[in-house]
Amino acid sequence: MTWTDATLEDLVLLQRGFDITKAEQRDGQIPVISSSGVQSYHNVAKVKGPGVIVGRKGSVGTVYYCETDYWPHDTTLWSKDLKGNDAKFVAYFLRTLNLDRFDTGNSNPTLNRNHIHGQPIKKPDLPTQQRIASILSAYDDLIENNRRRITLLEQAARLLYREWFVHLRFPGHETAKIVDGLPEGWTHCSFAQMAQYLNGFAFKPRHLGENGLPIVKIPELKAGILEKTPRYEGSEVPDKYLLNDGDLIFSWSGTLAVDFWNSGAAYLNQHLFKVTPSVGFSAAFLLVAIRECMPVFMGKAVGATMKHIRRSALDEVMHLLPQGHILADFNHRASELYDQVQLLRAQNQKLTRARDLLLPRLMDGRIPV
Template sequence: MTTWWQCSLGDQITLQRGVDITRKESSFGSVPVISSGGLSFYHNVSIDNGPGVVIGRKGSLGTVYWVNQPYWPHDTTLWVKDFKGNDSRFVYYALKSLDTKSLDVGSSNPTLNRNHVHPIQIWWTNLDTQREITTALSALDDKIELNRRIAGTLEEMARALYRSWFVDFDPVRAKAEGREPAHMDGATAALFPDRFGEDGLPEGWHSRSLEEVADFLNGAALQKFPPEEGCESLPVIKIAELRLGITEKTARASANLPTKYRINNGDVLFSWSGSLLQKVWTEGAGALNQHLFKVTSEHVPKWFHYYAVDQHMDEFRQIAASKATTMGHIQRRHLREAMVALPDDPRILEAAGRIVAAAFDRAIAASLENQTLAELRDTLLPKLMSGDIRVGEAREMAEAAE
């Protein structure tokens, strides 16, 4: 029989402040150091053997992490020192369902004090029900993690083929040395030349800049499009959203902004300032803020311009890092100076696309599915933690989504 009762969080777990350590003080190892922002670096000594639950207490306030191995909780976190016989994964979900950000006691930097967390009144249940709830929710989390790994593997496969064909020119080098190109049939191999020109490119290929092969639309100053009461609004996609996704801190803008600044699933976004990174957006409609490019092309497939930018990302980051007096960024001229190689024969791009596009598109599909799964999990979480929905119903919904 399912029984729920109200108690303080401190009745069920004991939180402990993490232990300070810097990257410089760490030693090479496989123990993750978990800070308020998540995984920071690795060390060779653990504070807790895991599985463990860590909650951000400074900076990224109230963010909860599940760690399924020995780990080191950083000083910017609180960690569960004693689960008091409760299911550890249930405790993780219970903490995720709480609004701890309202307990901020920091004057300038957001801070969470464990003495203010322990008295929080919550609904709790017996161990059997805890495990049933954990099974239902973890099924969704496990699927999300599997999709994340699949997407990462597929993207790496696509990146590897792009670099082999269009950066390292492996098929051309193989033919120039009298070898058969690896991992392709004879018809595809025949498309590649067997020599290089004086410019160092495969014979019959040409060089183009990133700005020539793709369009880089800079975002708008979205404070000019504030949300209007009673009208549709869109989340403002800034660098933080590109890194962490849409959160409760995400600003909103009016949906009545020029269509070109609207972001949809599948759009390629590239932050050219601050944290330089590129991502295929999968979190629904949004508004493109300054310091982000929306990258499109009428000349090459999406996968090609995505990996063409990726090809130059390290040098872009070095350029940005060299700007010591301002926020690191790149300029339009850097896009004009970054060159990519293109074959004159369009059949080579078509042959690559049959492999790369399939992996690239499947990776995007896995990320999109994760958004659906995460939304279902986040909908079920508070209902399960308050007893408003039966575990059996939640399990059926989770199984239907797998």
């Protein structure tokens, strides 16, 4: 195993990407990779894969690896020349450099390739690069496999919901009596009747610090706890605002979204509801139901600068509900599916932590391979 002194340009030569608008894109299988990742697909590739893409504008310093041919967007830098190095290793290596610290933009974050090409690094020989990439890829392959399984489980819950509650092909629908246009025993119920909705705590700047429990806002609902997530350590926040794994959260302001929390004990910020199911309803049912009715909630959103729904929307949006045993059956089936989802998410958190602990140690030679 040989490590030599070098500069970043000895590892990879980065080039600015190519502009393309959504209107110019045509249906195809070629990923268009922006600084935020794969946002769309096109029928023409600009670059042969495999390759490495770095966020240049907006999400500065993000790093993506692409196995196939691709179109690097103008908001990125792409690996024009890998200098004989392993593409996967280069991607992992770049993630250790915290490239966002080279931001040269004012109002709009920007990464200038000329400011990073000369950075001094230590570079291992190609066989070492390939062994390191293989070790880290094993973690990423497991994570991606779990993500695919999660997608399939959530899709199964969604399809079951649509079959029973939208198309009304529930167990026994063939013999169900229709009364006033509905299966007998089915009624309309508002979302306000199906759960209690606790708005999060209105944290003030004095509450925000680096110690204590994380404060969950919309970014954390999407991505879990982040480096920039503020924390609170104190006694001013009532216990009712505490979150634990398995709690259901509904973002009602800005980005409307709903999901289970699964990143450990935390505090709930305002603009998010903690959803507690009423008797007879499961959190899994409410998750699927809210997601499927989200277009209706969005239609009731108000506000000029930041769209949000009023609490009254929970009384106004109605849902068709069956007799008790049918709802209980769906609760059971959906809960089983989402129990598996939660287990897979927990596995991915452990795999991610293990990979992220290994990454810098492999990249500086502390762990020989």
